[in-house]
Amino acid sequence: SLESYFENSKSTYIELNGVNTPKQLIGNALKERVLNIDHNTCEPGDEDTFFVADLGEVYRQHMRWKLNLPRVRPFYAVKCNPDPKVIRLLAELGTGFDCASKAEIEQVLKMDIDPSRIIYAQPCKTNSYVRYAASQGVKQMTFDNTDELYKIKKLFPGAELFLRISTDDSSSLCRLSLKFGAALDTTDELLALAKELELNVVGVSFHVGSGASDPFAFMKAVQDARSIFDQAESYGFNLHTLDVGGGFSTETFEDMATVLSEALDTYIPSHVQIIGEPGRYYVATAFTLACHIIARRTIKDPQSSEQSYMLYLNDGLYGNFSSIIFDHQNPVAQVLRTNDRFYFDTIAGQDSSDGVEYSIWGPTCDGIDRIAESIRFDHTLDMGDWLYFENMGAYTKCSATRFNGFSDAHDVIYVASEPGAKALMGMI
Numbered sequence: 001s002l003e004s005y006f007e008n009s010k011s012t013y014i015e016l017n018g019v020n021t022p023k024q025l026i027g028n029a030l031k032e033r034v035l036n037i038d039h040n041t042c043e044p045g046d047e048d049t050f051f052v053a054d055l056g057e058v059y060r061q062h063m064r065w066k067l068n069l070p071r072v073r074p075f076y077a078v079k080c081n082p083d084p085k086v087i088r089l090l091a092e093l094g095t096g097f098d099c100a101s102k103a104e105i106e107q108v109l110k111m112d113i114d115p116s117r118i119i120y121a122q123p124c125k126t127n128s129y130v131r132y133a134a135s136q137g138v139k140q141m142t143f144d145n146t147d148e149l150y151k152i153k154k155l156f157p158g159a160e161l162f163l164r165i166s167t168d169d170s171s172s173l174c175r176l177s178l179k180f181g182a183a184l185d186t187t188d189e190l191l192a193l194a195k196e197l198e199l200n201v202v203g204v205s206f207h208v209g210s211g212a213s214d215p216f217a218f219m220k221a222v223q224d225a226r227s228i229f230d231q232a233e234s235y236g237f238n239l240h241t242l243d244v245g246g247g248f249s250t251e252t253f254e255d256m257a258t259v260l261s262e263a264l265d266t267y268i269p270s271h272v273q274i275i276g277e278p279g280r281y282y283v284a285t286a287f288t289l290a291c292h293i294i295a296r297r298t299i300k301d302p303q304s305s306e307q308s309y310m311l312y313l314n315d316g317l318y319g320n321f322s323s324i325i326f327d328h329q330n331p332v333a334q335v336l337r338t339n340d341r342f343y344f345d346t347i348a349g350q351d352s353s354d355g356v357e358y359s360i361w362g363p364t365c366d367g368i369d370r371i372a373e374s375i376r377f378d379h380t381l382d383m384g385d386w387l388y389f390e391n392m393g394a395y396t397k398c399s400a401t402r403f404n405g406f407s408d409a410h411d412v413i414y415v416a417s418e419p420g421a422k423a424l425m426g427m428i
């Protein structure tokens with residue numbers, strides 16, 4: 001059972017990987033890679049920033065989902081992190097996929113995933129992408145306005161449509177209902193038009209905002225969705241699916257799941273299928289990023305004679321730290337290696353209130369490219385040292401740019417701290 005899976009999984013780390021914890025597995029992978037780089041002699045790019053991805057963590061999150069939300073089939077939101085191995089693992093685990101563009105649909109289809117496992121969850125779609133979806137048999141898609149209904153009538157009248165409604169997303173990090181979602185006083189008109197155009201409305205969808213923190217946003221959204229099911233019935237539609245979107249994160253998952261399950265049981269009859277579009281929840285904690293200190297500037301305070309430093313990394317806001325701007329994140333630096341010693345997962349490598357003060361900057365010309373304004377470490381860090389950042393799996397690599405000529409194609413080293421993930425990915 002899922003409960004016993006969670007009880008037993010820790011003891012299997014030792015057998016499978018010869019190490020005790022997922023953290024050690026990640027630490028070993030970081031160390032091995034860094035030990036192979038000599039920043040005095042390496043080729044340009046060899047010392048580039050890189051990720052370690054623990055596919056075991058993605059697997060654990062899936063089991064946790066199944067345990068807490070057994071009624072909801074996840075359609076992973078590819079936009080969050082289109083890593084091919086994450087997608088392969090989730091495909092093996094049986095999830096569906098939420099795609100936002102032709103390229104995402106194509107990526108998933110190329111992995112031999114059936115088009116029925118894709119929802120094109122973008123209410124305002126590009127014409128040629130709709131034609132592409134039609135040609136590939138990707139039928140499920142969302143809409144939230146009349147213009148889109150006319151577009152779909154013209155380009156793909158056989159599509160299976162989800163009416164996306166707006167939500168109260170005021171407690172979320174990234175508000176989506178400012179841009180998408182039909183106001184509840186417009187759904188009547190939309191359903192009437194869909195009926196008149198003889199379109200096939202099959203469900204309702206919503207998104208409570210990414211990084212949502214108020215579980216009751218789910219309660220309200222499910223209540224609203226229920227009223228649309230009833231409204232649709234009065235137009236002769238027989239809706240069969242509710243899409244509860246994304247907005248889940250690892251820290252609040254159980255709380256969200258409890259309220260959502262209660263809302264589903266109260267308002268949505270058991271014959272209705274439920275799907276979700278989680279992104280962040282599956283990948284945020286699975287990716288660790290290692291960065292190299294490429295330059296340092298010493299700052300002397302004439303009054304206190306205290307010395308602080310500006311550290312320049314080979315990654316920044318225009319790269320994998322794009323999450324600081326777009327996703328309102330605050331990644332925390334930890335020391336990976338200094339003076340030829342490794343500090344992964346030790347207190348000695350963490351922020352220390354009375355250590356040396358640093359600000360941390362990215363490599364581009366722009367003053368906005370600052371990762372941390374002030375952080376203290378017990379170590380005196382220098383060029384050639386390495387830092388690492390945990391929880392870098394969601395909305396990072398996918399929104400990196402190549403500004404100033406820096407690469408956006410960073411290596412990912414894969415490990416799997418779960419036997420199930422190892423087996424599914426052929427890593428044994």
Ligand code: PLP
Nearest residue numbers: 077210211246247277278279280
């Ligand atoms: N579905 C849609 C339509 C989205 O726009 C997003 C994120 O922007 C997601 C799902 C994934 O959301 P999250 O990462 O919060 O789970």
